[in-house]
Each structure stands twice: as structure tokens, then as C-alpha cells.
Amino acid sequence: MIRAQGLGKAYGQVPILAGVDLHITEGEWWGIIGPNGSGKSTLMQLLSGVESPTAGSVSLRGRELSSYNRKALARIAAVLQQEGLDPTDFTVREVLEMGRFPFLNWLGREDKDATPLIDAIIQKLDLGGFEERRLTELSGGQRQRVALGKVMVQEPSLLMLDEPTTYLDIRYQLQFMDMVAEWRNSSGITVISVLHDLNLAAQFCDKLLVLDQGKVAGVGKPEEVLTAEYIRQIFRVEPSIVTHPENGAPQVLLTANSTWS
Numbered sequence: 001m002i003r004a005q006g007l008g009k010a011y012g013q014v015p016i017l018a019g020v021d022l023h024i025t026e027g028e029w030w031g032i033i034g035p036n037g038s039g040k041s042t043l044m045q046l047l048s049g050v051e052s053p054t055a056g057s058v059s060l061r062g063r064e065l066s067s068y069n070r071k072a073l074a075r076i077a078a079v080l081q082q083e084g085l086d087p088t089d090f091t092v093r094e095v096l097e098m099g100r101f102p103f104l105n106w107l108g109r110e111d112k113d114a115t116p117l118i119d120a121i122i123q124k125l126d127l128g129g130f131e132e133r134r135l136t137e138l139s140g141g142q143r144q145r146v147a148l149g150k151v152m153v154q155e156p157s158l159l160m161l162d163e164p165t166t167y168l169d170i171r172y173q174l175q176f177m178d179m180v181a182e183w184r185n186s187s188g189i190t191v192i193s194v195l196h197d198l199n200l201a202a203q204f205c206d207k208l209l210v211l212d213q214g215k216v217a218g219v220g221k222p223e224e225v226l227t228a229e230y231i232r233q234i235f236r237v238e239p240s241i242v243t244h245p246e247n248g249a250p251q252v253l254l255t256a257n258s259t260w261s
């Protein structure tokens with residue numbers, strides 16, 4: 001689905017990301033983890049084409065990312081930022097309709113009627129009853145659900161999420177991840193997500209890519225990457241790694257007063 005080779009980014013003389021190689025195949029869910037400032041968002045910006053690399057290349061479905069025009073790219077890949085949607089005066093339904101932008105012709109119309117699709121997504125995300133509400137009248141968690149709806153309406157094959165659960169309470173974090181998982185199970189989309197919560201990452205992602213100071217420090221299944229040694233080395237905390245009693249995923253427990261610089 002997406003491949004990066006020797007990918008790098010520098011701002012002026014300052015290297016931010018260097019030598020990133022990855023190959024994500026169709027239907028996989030990858031998590032990008034790493035400390036603050038390690039280059040996670042920068043990597044997402046390069047993979048989504050928002051920023052251009054200063055070294056290496058990205059190819060999407062075998063074609064150089066830079067050769068896609070905006071609409072063609074949006075028909076394959078959708079990006080959901082950490083901030084989600086701004087609280088504007090648009091209604092929920094209007095925002096979802098905007099998600100169909102990549103499919104509009106030059107007259108600003110779409111060949112197929114997207115209303116049934118939008119209705120189905122409203123139901124799926126439990127947004128029935130909110131359709132005519134303005135975004136300014138929703139909570140942050142509700143707005144994030146609308147943001148997810150907007151990218152679902154786009155019907156992408158690749159979904160890129162940059163810390164999508166940062167502003168959500170634990171219930172909404174889990175609900176958000178569950179919804180993405182359900183979407184993936186039903187439609188086979190590929191997902192790449194930057195996640196700070198290692199325990200959620202371990203439960204939802206097939207593979208984790210660890211960034212440290214702009215370089216790939218490890219790639220593997222959660223149980224291969226979330227070891228005490230790795231966590232200690234990368235995050236500089238003393239962790240205890242336990243196995244989740246329900247699903248066997250590695251879970252990181254932290255101990256007070258165990259950080260060092």
C-alpha cells in the first residue's frame with residue numbers, strides 16, 4: 001500500500017528525520033510511537049504528502065506520492081489530525097458532505113448520490129439526532145466522532161491518524177479506536193496512527209514503528225517492541241511489562257519516580 005525508502009526531512013541544516021524505510025501492506029494497522037519531538041508527526045506529514053521529503057521517497061500503491069494530484073490522493077488516503085475539526089458554524093451533516101469533496105466533478109456535483117452513505121455513517125457513529133447541530137454546539141469528543149465520520153465518508157483505502165485520541169477521555173478513546181477497528185474489519189482499510197498511549201497501541205496495532213531522535217529505533221509486533229529494555233532505552237522510564245489478561249497484549253505499567261534525563 002505505502003512504502004518509504006531512505007525518507008528524510010531537514011528544516012534548514014537541522015535534520016528532523018533520517019533514513020526511514022518502511023513497507024506497509026494493504027489491510028495492516030501500524031502504530032507510530034516514540035518520545036515527544038522524535039519525528040512522529042513529521043513522518044505522518046511525509047507519508048500523507050502534506051510535506052515534501054528532503055531525502056528519499058514515498059510511494060503509494062506503487063506510484064510516487066508526489067505524482068498524485070490532491071483529489072486523486074484524497075480518493076485513496078485520508079488524514080485525521082489530532083485537533084480534529086475546528087468548532088465552526090457548519091452542521092454535522094454539512095461537514096460530512098464536505099468529506100465527499102474528492103468525488104465532486106468540475107460542476108461541484110457528484111455522479112452518485114452520497115446521501116445513503118452519509119446516513120449510514122451517521123447511524124454507525126451514533127450521530128443520529130446531532131445531524132443538524134452546529135459543530136460549535138458539540139463537545140470535543142462528539143466533534144472527534146464527526147471528524148472520523150468525515151474521513152469515513154471519503155471512503156479511503158488508507159487512513160492516517162495523528163494522535164487522534166489525545167483530547168478524549170478513556171471511554172471515548174476506546175470507543176474511537178473500536179470504531180476504527182470495526183471499520184477496518186468491515187472494509188479492509190490500511191491504518192497508520194501516531195499514538196502516545198502504548199497500551200492502546202499494543203491492543204489495536206499489528207505492527208509498531210518506534211522513532212527515536214528522528215530515526216527508526218525498532219519495528220515489529222507489539223510484543224517484540226514493547227519490551228522493558230526498549231521502553232527504558234527510548235522513553236527513559238522504568239516500566240513493568242505485563243500481559244493483558246483478556247487479550248494477551250503487552251501492557252506497560254509505570255512506577256512513580258522512575259524517570260531520568
Ligand SMILES: Nc1ncnc2c1ncn2[C@@H]1O[C@H](COP(=O)(O)OP(=O)(O)OP(=O)(O)O)[C@@H](O)[C@H]1O
Pocket residue numbers: 011016034035036037038039040041042043
Ligand atoms: N516546521 C518546522 N520547522 C522546524 N522544526 C520543526 C518543524 N516541525 C517540527 N520541527 C521539529 O522537528 C522535531 C520533530 O517534531 P515532530 O512534531 O515530528 O515530533 P513528534 O514526535 O510528533 O512530537 P510530539 O510527540 O511532541 O507531538 C521537533 O524537534 C520539532 O521541534
